[in-house]
Amino acid sequence: MTAFAVTGGIATASFAADSGTFAKFSTTEGDFTVKLFDKQAPKTVANFVGLAEGTKEWKDPRSGKMVKKPFYNGLKFHRIIDGFMIQGGDPLGNGTGGPGYEFEDEFDPKLRHSKAGILSMANAGRNTNGSQFFITLAPTPHLNDKHSVFGEVVSGMDVIKKLGSTPVGANDKPIKDEIIKSVTIERK
Secondary structure, three states: OEEEEEEOOEEEEEEOOOOOEEEEEEEOOEEEEEEEOOOOOHHHHHHHHHHHHOOOOEEOOOOOOEEOOOOOOOOEEEEEEOOOEEEEOOOOOOOOOOOOOOEOOOOOOOOOOOOOOEEEEOOOOOOOEOOOEEEEOOOOHHHOOOOOEEEEEEEOHHHHHHHHOOOEOHHHOEOOOOEEEEEEEEEO
């Protein structure tokens, strides 16, 4: 079920949180759940789910070998900007790593960076998506049609805010490691 709301003249979509595909994140600060928009961003969600479940092959940047194992478990939130976003999904933990491939952007006019809790792909420019993602801490409309939105936090926003207030040093790197212990996919 999709409901639409108009905020400041901009239509945004709100999706029912009771059915669909969900990603449950367990982190050093607690747990949160994201509803994935598999109908509106099917390629992006399929990539994320495949990496999370370990069914999609990826290139280990340390060994150079192709592997099929859960990708996100044990990775850090390597970049945090309070009031803006938290970023993770880099196997090197420094913002330069990925799964050894890139895929194209996927934009839906109903999926916007309209509030805190939006899950979106981090990239280095057009069609350079891989494994890195971010979750917004505030509305970030300047990212619309530049970063593919593919989910929204439906529970545990307090955990997102706590992660977002982590003290950081140079390059927005957290002083204390904030770890993604696991990402579990659930289909309802």
